[in-house]
Amino acid sequence: MNSKFLALCYHYIRKDSNDPFPRLLGTKISDFNNHVQMIKEEFTILSLEEIQSIYYNQNEVLGNKIGIAITFDDGLSDQFEAAKILSENNISGIFFIPTCIIKERLPANPIILHYAISIHGVQKFIDELKIIFDEMMIGNKIPELNKNNHNIWKTIDEIKNLLYYKLKSDQTRKILIEIYKRLIIKENITIDDMHLTKIQIKKLLEMGHSIGTHSHTHISVANLELSKSELEKELTEPKLILESEFNTNVISMSYPFGESKDYLNAKNLIQKTNSYQLAFTIKNKLNTKNTLPLEIGRYMVHSSDNSNKLNKILKKSEIL
Ligand SMILES: [Zn+2]
Structure with a gap:
């Protein structure tokens, strides 16, 4: 047995x-x-x-x-x-x-990404990420959506790869906490919902x-x-x-x-x-x-x- x-x-x-x-x-x-x-x-x-x-x-x-x-x-x-x-x-x-x-x-990293994208869509998420990267003086290039949105999942995977594997983990945490404040809490959604x-x-x-x-x-x-x-x-x-x-x-x-x-x-x-x-x-x-x-x-x-x-x-x- x-x-x-x-x-x-x-x-x-x-x-x-x-x-x-x-x-x-x-x-x-x-x-x-x-x-x-x-x-x-x-x-x-x-x-x-x-x-x-x-x-x-x-x-x-x-x-x-x-x-x-x-x-x-x-x-x-x-x-x-x-x-x-x-x-x-x-x-x-x-x-x-x-x-x-x-x-x-505070929410876990990927949950912030999931909710921000599910509320606002990928383009808005990318736009906010650009603002935050500028403010934090991060030089990495942020993946873009194709004009015809054909490969939306590929772009999301590239964003995840950048945040979870390329940047330092404390930097990613700071970025995602900013996303949480600006794109989630601002919509009156809180950690209790997540x-x-x-x-x-x-x-x-x-x-x-x-x-x-x-x-x-x-x-x-x-x-x-x-x-x-x-x-x-x-x-x-x-x-x-x-x-x-x-x-x-x-x-x-x-x-x-x-x-x-x-x-x-x-x-x-x-x-x-x-x-x-x-x-x-x-x-x-x-x-x-x-x-x-x-x-x-x-x-x-x-x-x-x-x-x-x-x-x-x-x-x-x-x-x-
Ligand atoms: Zn997990």
Whole structure:
């Protein structure tokens, strides 16, 4: 017998209709509901404690059944509805929280970008970015939209690449906080609309869900240019913030962005911090007892994954 499991990574869980931000891409709540019913029928759902148990107590949690862990990144406000659905189904989910939403009550980097673009469109975002770059005397060229808007997603990817990988992380943070003030708060939209509140996170824990960290401001922590103090702030301190704020044990983290350029291998993570027993990436793989517990893979659920499509993907992943 061998414990095998897949982990799912969700981001936005949006209302089916009357979404005040229709341009935010995410899983519709009705799809999420269907996913949960399908997973309940066909798989064994694993809590964080059960995953911990596979690696640290050598328990045969699963026998021959494939397990599924349900995780959420970014501490988004709309995930509270998903938490309620899971709770009604006696399922324990895992929520990875960027701690800037707790300590400074400021949104995480990509969430600022998502909301600013979803409210104003890409052109306005680029225009404001130009003003801020001028004010901060940043010389980097800002990607432009094509005249016919053919490649809007390509331009957005180029902007993300500039902000998340080319500029220094403290500079990017300053830029995005300015964007937050000028394009989001000015529209009377606040962090409470974007992220979970402390009260909601307390309620999540009362429902039986687990929380883990997702860095502090949501940066790529594998970036080689990060200083020791930046790593401390983004990797080690978030655990202490969650533990003291919510009086709970934090044993897990998920990597912001989560791709191979964004996560450290287990050995490198331990060199930088020994705070965690479990770390999750978004490398799509079937996890086994032999998977390193600091390199657990997840499938990132897409907005177009209805429950049939997700079922096929999970069945295919079983034999990966
Ligand atoms: Zn994230």
